[in-house]
Amino acid sequence: MREQVLSWLAENVSEHRLQHILGVEQMSIDLAKHHHLDYHKAGQAGLMHDLAKFFKPSRLLEMAKANHIEIDPVCAENPHLLHADVSAIVAQNEFGVTDEEILTAISNHTLGRPGMSELSCVVFVADALEPSRGNSIELETLRQQSKENLYKSVYQTCDYSLKYLLNSYLTIHPRTVLTRNWALQIVKQRS
Ligand SMILES: [Fe+2]
Ligand SMILES: [Fe+2]
Numbered sequence: 679m680r681e682q683v684l685s686w687l688a689e690n691v692s693e694h695r696l697q698h699i700l701g702v703e704q705m706s707i708d709l710a711k712h713h714h715l716d717y718h719k720a721g722q723a724g725l726m727h728d729l730a731k732f733f734k735p736s737r738l739l740e741m742a743k744a745n746h747i748e749i750d751p752v753c754a755e756n757p758h759l760l761h762a763d764v765s766a767i768v769a770q771n772e773f774g775v776t777d778e779e780i781l782t783a784i785s786n787h788t789l790g791r792p793g794m795s796e797l798s799c800v801v802f803v804a805d806a807l808e809p810s811r812g813n814s815i816e817l818e819t820l821r822q823q824s825k826e827n828l829y830k831s832v833y834q835t836c837d838y839s840l841k842y843l844l845n846s847y848l849t850i851h852p853r854t855v856l857t858r859n860w861a862l863q864i865v866k867q868r869s
Contacts (some may be wrong), residue, residue, distance in 0.1 A: 683725055683773060691732055699728050701808030702801070709800045712825050716779075716797065723783035723801045726775065730764035738764050752851045759851060762788040790832065790857030799828050799861075806835045829868075832861035 687696055706724030710717035730738065735757035742749055747763045766784040769775040779797050786798040787805045794802070803824050811817060820838060824831040836858030843850050 679722075679773060680725065686772060687729070691728065695728060695731055697810050698808060699725065701810045702727055702804045705804035705808045706801050709804060709824055709828075710797065713796060713800065713828055715800060719777060719780050719783075720797055720800050722775070722777075723780045723787075723797065724804055726769040726773070726780075727765055727784050727787045727801055727805060728761065729768040729772075729784075730761040733761060733764060741767055752849060756849055756851075759788060762786065789851050789853040790836065790861075791853065792856050792860035794857070796828060799832050802857075803828070803831045803835050806839060827865065829861045829864045833858045833865065836861070 687699060691699065703721050703724035706720040707717045709715075710720035730741075733741070738757045738760040739749065739754075741764045742753075742757075742760045745763075745767050747760065747767075749760070753759045763785045765787075766781045769781060769784055775781060779795060782795065783798040783801040785791075786794050787801050790802050791798070807817060807821050807824060816838065820831065820834055823834055836854055839854060840850060840858070842848075843854075
């Protein structure tokens with residue numbers, strides 16, 4: 679199946695995006711192994727997380743509607759945010775993926791979700807921190823943290839994204855804040 683996905687990706691995403699996808703796949707596998715999770719599932723979710731990255735807004739909205747995905751006002755204004763949910767639909771339709779945990783991890787990769795599984799946490803974090811995202815000291819620190827404490831890594835990744843969105847005057851989806859608060863709460867409860 680991996681070969682099949684790779685040849686589909688070669689037709690549907692840019693070379694630069696493919697490098698990112700392969701980085702997310704590998705980092706998801708590594709993190710899953712490190713945290714004793716199912717690394718086959720993590721790798722599959724990583725490989726398929728951005729299938730719909732280059733779909734046009736109209737196609738994203740259409741597919742979301744047809745598959746009864748909630749389109750909140752922020753997503754209606756920024757249909758690109760729907761590429762996560764739509765990628766899970768493509769994984770199902772094109773590649774016959776039925777595993778709910780894999781599909782949910784794909785859906786959660788951009789905004790996270792309060793209560794998400796550890797597998798979803800792994801893919802969420804890997805999407806932001808895989809090697810081609812850069813090698814600033816901040817990113818290196820976040821990568822180190824992802825091995826030490828997964829939930830801490832989730833809220834720190836949210837903080838990192840939120841800072842970027844604030845500095846770039848971009849829209850913040852409230853779910854990023856909810857995911858951040860959820861992961862922070864877990865870390866506080868456990869310490
Ligand atoms: Fe994405
Ligand atoms: Fe991605």
